[in-house]
Amino acid sequence: MAKKQKQRGSLRGEEHVEAAAAAPHEDAPAPNAEEEAAAQGAGGAGSEVEDGRSADAASGGVEEGKEEEAAAAEEEEREVTFDELGLDEQLKRALRKKGLTKTTPIQREAIPLILEGKDVVAKAKTGSGKTFAYLLPLLQELLKLCKDGRIRKSAPNALILVPTRELCQQVYNEASSLLELCTSKLKIVQVTASMSDKDIKLALSGPPNILVTTPACVAACISKGIVQGSSIKESLSMMILDEADLLLSYRCEDDLKALVPHIPRSCQSILMSATSSPDIDKLTKLLLHNPFVLTLTEVGHAKDDVVPRNVQQFWIKLPPIFCPQISCSAKDKMLYILSLLKLELIQKKVLIFVNSIDNAFRLRLFLEKFAIRSAVLNAELPQNSRLHIIEAFNARLFDYLIATDDNKTKEAKQTNKESKKDSKGPRKHLQQTLDAEFGVVRGIDFKNVFTVVNFDMPPNPAGYIHRIGRTGRANKTGASISLVSPEEEDVFEEIEHMLQDVEKKDTNCILPFPLLTKNAVESLRYRTQDVARSVTSRDIQEARRQDVKNEILNSEKLKAHFEENPTDLDLLKHDKLLTNKSIPAHLRDVPEYLIDPTTKEASNAVKLSRAAMGLDNPRRKKRMGFRSGSGKSSDPLRTFSAEGKSRGRRGKEREGDDRRKRRKAEI
Numbered sequence: 001m002a003k004k005q006k007q008r009g010s011l012r013g014e015e016h017v018e019a020a021a022a023a024p025h026e027d028a029p030a031p032n033a034e035e036e037a038a039a040q041g042a043g044g045a046g047s048e049v050e051d052g053r054s055a056d057a058a059s060g061g062v063e064e065g066k067e068e069e070a071a072a073a074e075e076e077e078r079e080v081t082f083d084e085l086g087l088d089e090q091l092k093r094a095l096r097k098k099g100l101t102k103t104t105p106i107q108r109e110a111i112p113l114i115l116e117g118k119d120v121v122a123k124a125k126t127g128s129g130k131t132f133a134y135l136l137p138l139l140q141e142l143l144k145l146c147k148d149g150r151i152r153k154s155a156p157n158a159l160i161l162v163p164t165r166e167l168c169q170q171v172y173n174e175a176s177s178l179l180e181l182c183t184s185k186l187k188i189v190q191v192t193a194s195m196s197d198k199d200i201k202l203a204l205s206g207p208p209n210i211l212v213t214t215p216a217c218v219a220a221c222i223s224k225g226i227v228q229g230s231s232i233k234e235s236l237s238m239m240i241l242d243e244a245d246l247l248l249s250y251r252c253e254d255d256l257k258a259l260v261p262h263i264p265r266s267c268q269s270i271l272m273s274a275t276s277s278p279d280i281d282k283l284t285k286l287l288l289h290n291p292f293v294l295t296l297t298e299v300g301h302a303k304d305d306v307v308p309r310n311v312q313q314f315w316i317k318l319p320p321i322f323c324p325q326i327s328c329s330a331k332d333k334m335l336y337i338l339s340l341l342k343l344e345l346i347q348k349k350v351l352i353f354v355n356s357i358d359n360a361f362r363l364r365l366f367l368e369k370f371a372i373r374s375a376v377l378n379a380e381l382p383q384n385s386r387l388h389i390i391e392a393f394n395a396r397l398f399d400y401l402i403a404t405d406d407n408k409t410k411e412a413k414q415t416n417k418e419s420k421k422d423s424k425g426p427r428k429h430l431q432q433t434l435d436a437e438f439g440v441v442r443g444i445d446f447k448n449v450f451t452v453v454n455f456d457m458p459p460n461p462a463g464y465i466h467r468i469g470r471t472g473r474a475n476k477t478g479a480s481i482s483l484v485s486p487e488e489e490d491v492f493e494e495i496e497h498m499l500q501d502v503e504k505k506d507t508n509c510i511l512p513f514p515l516l517t518k519n520a521v522e523s524l525r526y527r528t529q530d531v532a533r534s535v536t537s538r539d540i541q542e543a544r545r546q547d548v549k550n551e552i553l554n555s556e557k558l559k560a561h562f563e564e565n566p567t568d569l570d571l572l573k574h575d576k577l578l579t580n581k582s583i584p585a586h587l588r589d590v591p592e593y594l595i596d597p598t599t600k601e602a603s604n605a606v607k608l609s610r611a612a613m614g615l616d617n618p619r620r621k622k623r624m625g626f627r628s629g630s631g632k633s634s635d636p637l638r639t640f641s642a643e644g645k646s647r648g649r650r651g652k653e654r655e656g657d658d659r660r661k662r663r664k665a666e667i
């Protein structure tokens with residue numbers, strides 16, 4: 001035990017030398033799974049750090065375990081600032097400018113280890129700040145190499161590999177903003193498979209110091225000779241595998257294997273993950289050398305190392321209905337989600353997960369008929385649109401986002417197969433190929449999502465954890481509600497068991513949602529059934545086609561416009577109505593007489609807590625830098641001009657005329 005405590009303390013102090021005696025690439029045995037599990041089980045609250053020699057420290061009596069837990073809790077509750085981690089002054093300044101002073105547990109544990117040059121496998125729950133945990137030491141290392149004039153320049157010095165394009169963009173944004181605030185000359189680029197070879201060559205000319213990309217893209221660059229394997233071998237000093245638990249599920253294994261021969265032995269490798277899985281072990285063996293395995297649990301609390309403690313999880317089980325068609329439970333789900341949203345029983349912003357694109361549009365059309373606007377995020381949309389939808393949602397331009405969370409649904413496979421089959425002949429429908437590098441949801445840092453709703457249950461527990469992880473990020477509070485139909489009971493049980501197992505709890509971690517009464521649901525049943533019936537498959541296909549068409553048209557214009565006017569994001573209207581029929585008053589507002597007193601009370605309580613959190617203050621939008629008004633005159637898609645910004649009086653007059661002409665044409 002003493003050894004273990006030393007190890008904990010060591011990460012922040014002088015005892016580190018003893019605990020972390022293994023050199024980064026020494027051939028000491030790596031910890032095996034049993035040792036790792038034993039050490040995790042004994043640790044209780046806080047973090048655990050292991051190297052190949054320390055797993056025996058996990059043994060000890062119950063008393064010792066308690067003492068250790070208390071000591072660890074005390075130690076962990078001490079807040080550690082970024083200033084205490086020995087970071088470069090430039091980085092500390094950048095963090096201060098970002099308003100970040102205190103580290104999260106994964107940051108305070110991982111940063112010193114990475115700064116020491118160790119290979120690290122870090123497992124910490126969703127939203128716990130893993131990105132800065134590797135970005136800060138990575139930038140520190142490169143700044144140092146730059147200052148010492150030791151930077152090798154035939155290829156990138158650092159490689160950040162992520163499973164999806166959306167994550168490429170997110171990591172690129174975080175790193176670029178840090179570099180900007182550091183006023184550093186380090187160059188960072190992102191390249192993805194959607195770029196042409198010419199653009200990739202251009203981006204990599206220089207070459208950049210940091211390359212953010214996907215394994216598929218980097219493997220393609222090597223095989224096409226855009227990047228020479230020998231240059232990588234000469235220049236690469238650090239490699240990060242972010243969201244590593246997802247990398248293999250994006251069929252990246254072969255691409256990573258193709259990269260292995262070009263990684264120099266001296267390269268420091270870091271693997272970040274939100275969940276444990278055999279895939280992580282596989283990747284660790286493939287790419288890391290005798291790594292430290294860092295498993296972070298909740299600070300000062302009992303083990304709950306998968307779902308953040310500040311997220312309350314609820315279920316609503318749909319009663320079995322005697323009906324041979326599956327669509328019966330789908331319609332019932334419509335009733336439940338309408339009750340939750342219309343009776344205002346959940347906090348906004350809300351992220352709603354469905355398992356197919358059709359379901360997403362069915363739900364969007366259905367909600368629209370009750371004057372509830374939402375946007376749909378899916379693999380069919382062009383990448384620019386997907387990024388804009390995420391940014392607009394993050395900026396609170398709309399409150400409800402319906403998302404399909406990956407591209408491996410049955411529907412997706414089918415669509416891709418069909419579009420391949422059709423690719424030679426004329427296409428009957430506007431059918432988009434689904435983006436193989438799509439993954440808008442997993443790992444994406446949605447800002448201030450309060451509630452995650454599983455309209456459809458995810459296919460497995462890992463999917464559940466990643467979905468729920470979109471709320472409760474950076475220690476914010478959040479809630480999740482899973483609508484469980486009788487057909488989904490099995491997967492729900494699997495999820496419950498997994499949570500009980502990993503969190504070592506006898507009681508259920510997911511509780512029945514207490515605010516929705518049977519009366520409240522039944523009061524809306526009649527009109528829900530009517531409206532749900534009116535959303536036909538044809539409407540769904542039409543809405544889907546229309547949405548893709550609009551987004552493709554907008555995509556290029558938006559890209560150019562927002563490059564010039566980044567503050568105009570508020571004018572995006574991804575939650576535009578799909579139909580132009582007016583909404584009858586009885587569907588727009590729920591009549592008072594339909595709402596039972598208990599529900600009214602619950603709804604008021606939700607509104608009060610919303611107000612208490614300052615979410616209803618209209619001035620908030622102004623403070624956040626949003627423009628008021630969204631008239632046509634300020635819509636970038638309507639005022640977009642290829643002439644750019646240089647406009648004298650005559651230019652403005654001409655532009656006014658053009659705009660009038662354009663409007664006429666649109667009308």
Ligand SMILES: Nc1ncnc2c1ncn2[C@@H]1O[C@H](COP(=O)(O)OP(=O)(O)OP(=O)(O)O)[C@@H](O)[C@H]1O
Binds near residue numbers: 273442444469
């Ligand atoms: N020290 C900090 N203090 C406050 N906020 C932080 C800190 N570090 C990171 N954050 C914020 O926390 C949020 C989540 O961080 P990040 O995306 O790195 O989490 P993650 O662990 O990678 O999550 P996931 O596994 O879901 O990808 C981000 O909005 C980030 O800006």
